[in-house]
Amino acid sequence: MAAALQTNTRLNPINLVPGRSLANPSRAPCRVRCAAASPGKKRFNIALLPGDGIGPEVISVAKNVLQQAGSLEGLVFNFQEMPVGGAALDLVGVPLPEESFTAAKQSDAILLGAIGGYKWDNNEKHLRPEMALFYLRRDLKVFANLRPAIVLPQLVDASTLKREVAEGVDMMIVRELTGGIYFGEPRGIKTNENGEEVGFNTEFYAAHEIDRIARVAFETARKRRGKLCSVDKANVLDASILWRRRVTALASEYPDVELTHMYVDNAAMQLIRDPKQFDTIVTNNIFGDILSDEASMITGSIGMLPSASLGVSGPGLFEPIHGSAPDIASQDKANPLATILSAAMLLKYGLGEEKAAKRIEDAVLDTLNKGFRTGDIYSPGNKLVGCKEMGEEVLKSVDSKVTATV
Numbered sequence: 163m164a165a166a167l168q169t170n171t172r173l174n175p176i177n178l179v180p181g182r183s184l185a186n187p188s189r190a191p192c193r194v195r196c197a198a199a200s201p202g203k204k205r206f207n208i209a210l211l212p213g214d215g216i217g218p219e220v221i222s223v224a225k226n227v228l229q230q231a232g233s234l235e236g237l238v239f240n241f242q243e244m245p246v247g248g249a250a251l252d253l254v255g256v257p258l259p260e261e262s263f264t265a266a267k268q269s270d271a272i273l274l275g276a277i278g279g280y281k282w283d284n285n286e287k288h289l290r291p292e293m294a295l296f297y298l299r300r301d302l303k304v305f306a307n308l309r310p311a312i313v314l315p316q317l318v319d320a321s322t323l324k325r326e327v328a329e330g331v332d333m334m335i336v337r338e339l340t341g342g343i344y345f346g347e348p349r350g351i352k353t354n355e356n357g358e359e360v361g362f363n364t365e366f367y368a369a370h371e372i373d374r375i376a377r378v379a380f381e382t383a384r385k386r387r388g389k390l391c392s393v394d395k396a397n398v399l400d401a402s403i404l405w406r407r408r409v410t411a412l413a414s415e416y417p418d419v420e421l422t423h424m425y426v427d428n429a430a431m432q433l434i435r436d437p438k439q440f441d442t443i444v445t446n447n448i449f450g451d452i453l454s455d456e457a458s459m460i461t462g463s464i465g466m467l468p469s470a471s472l473g474v475s476g477p478g479l480f481e482p483i484h485g486s487a488p489d490i491a492s493q494d495k496a497n498p499l500a501t502i503l504s505a506a507m508l509l510k511y512g513l514g515e516e517k518a519a520k521r522i523e524d525a526v527l528d529t530l531n532k533g534f535r536t537g538d539i540y541s542p543g544n545k546l547v548g549c550k551e552m553g554e555e556v557l558k559s560v561d562s563k564v565t566a567t568v
């Protein structure tokens with residue numbers, strides 16, 4: 163049963179392992195010093211950014227799982243919890259306080275819940291909670307966002323697609339995260355010469371931004387099934403024309419990877435028609451945002467999809483792909499598995515601690531095997547649990563695995 167998630171463990175993307183950064187030498191001495199203080203132990207600083215809505219609920223659960231899996235592998239975590247998003251706005255009036263950013267930047271890895279909520283929806287743009295996400299991603303320079311979408315055998319029936327269409331789906335969406343229309347200039351709302359208000363954004367990509375995400379995607383595909391589909395809108399968008407040209411030019415460096423191109427509207431359709439045709443997808447910021455939400459439903463729920471955001475140096479940012487789900491916040495209904503699996507990605511991609519990551523992945527599968535389900539992935543015959551209980555069950559599975567092997 164572990165096979166489905168293990169597929170994931172083959173995905174170590176090139177040398178994008180932030181925990182090994184030479185550009186942040188402060189971390190290496192810490193590990194040496196702490197290892198000396200407690201022999202056999204490695205110590206890591208983890209920034210926890212719970213955020214809003216269901217964010218604090220899923221982070222609290224994932225933190226315990228991370229701590230437990232780590233401790234079984236001799237890892238000691240020093241957690242520093244900081245406010246971001248609406249929580250920070252309420253506390254100090256800005257979505258990303260300097261102290262929160264500094265704590266994140268100086269950490270070995272960051273685990274984030276989710277940001278946003280009705281309360282702040284009418285704030286001016288620079289005072290919207292979501293700006294914290296954009297500042298974090300931009301200023302941490304985490305341009306490569308890996309979003310694995312795997313239909314676990316235990317959850318085939320939770321998929322909204324027919325069993326024969328969903329079963330066996332295992333894809334990796336490589337989303338460009340720090341460019342494109344979410345960051346492009348000019349943008350704004352202004353009044354035009356006719357006195358009418360106009361809103362505008364700019365889809366902007368420089369060649370180097372396309373090349374670096376394409377390389378991550380080629381390397382990722384190379385370690386998987388060797389198939390890369392680049393998704394764009396090159397029939398109408400200039401930025402996509404450049405995107406396709408640059409990705410195509412790089413293909414000769416990866417002769418072992420089969421490159422195809424697809425327009426995003428077709429890709430949205432093909433994901434539902436025949437998702438198994440996809441192995442690795444590379445796409446821009448906005449298309450990756452949308453297609454990964456779509457892909458999540460193939461796996462059963464948006465509450466199942468983790469993500470890793472990586473740059474060439476500095477800490478990685480790990481978060482579920484879902485938002486703050488204000489409609490179910492504070493009701494103990496959230497599925498924490500996406501965040502728990504993000505913690506596994508943190509261990510694997512952020513800290514290079516694959517064994518601890520596998521403990522979490524196995525524990526998630528074990529918990530699902532035992533039939534525990536939150537409402538979003540529930541099907542008759544299983545045991546309906548809330549966020550906390552799901553977390554407790556995963557924790558028990560992390561522990562029982564140890565008991566079994568001792």
Ligand SMILES: NC(=O)C1=CN([C@@H]2O[C@H](COP(=O)(O)OP(=O)(O)OC[C@H]3O[C@@H](n4cnc5c(N)ncnc54)[C@H](O)[C@@H]3O)[C@@H](O)[C@H]2O)C=CC1
Nearest residue numbers: 276277278279464465484485486487488489490496497538
């Ligand atoms: N990374 C982040 O922090 C993100 C933040 N947002 C923000 O979150 C807020 C809500 O946005 P929505 O568009 O409603 O997207 P959302 O992802 O928060 O929720 C969409 C739907 O999925 C459900 N859902 C999400 N996560 C779930 C989980 N773990 N377990 C069970 N059900 C879950 C929600 O209940 C809702 O019905 C907004 O303020 C938005 O800007 C949205 C997406 C990402």
Ligand SMILES: CC(C)CC(=O)C(=O)O
Nearest residue numbers: 292295344451483484485
């Ligand atoms: C605030 C949103 C753009 C964040 C989001 O939806 C995402 O990164 O998936």
Ligand SMILES: [Mg+2]
Nearest residue numbers: 451452455483
């Ligand atoms: Mg999104």
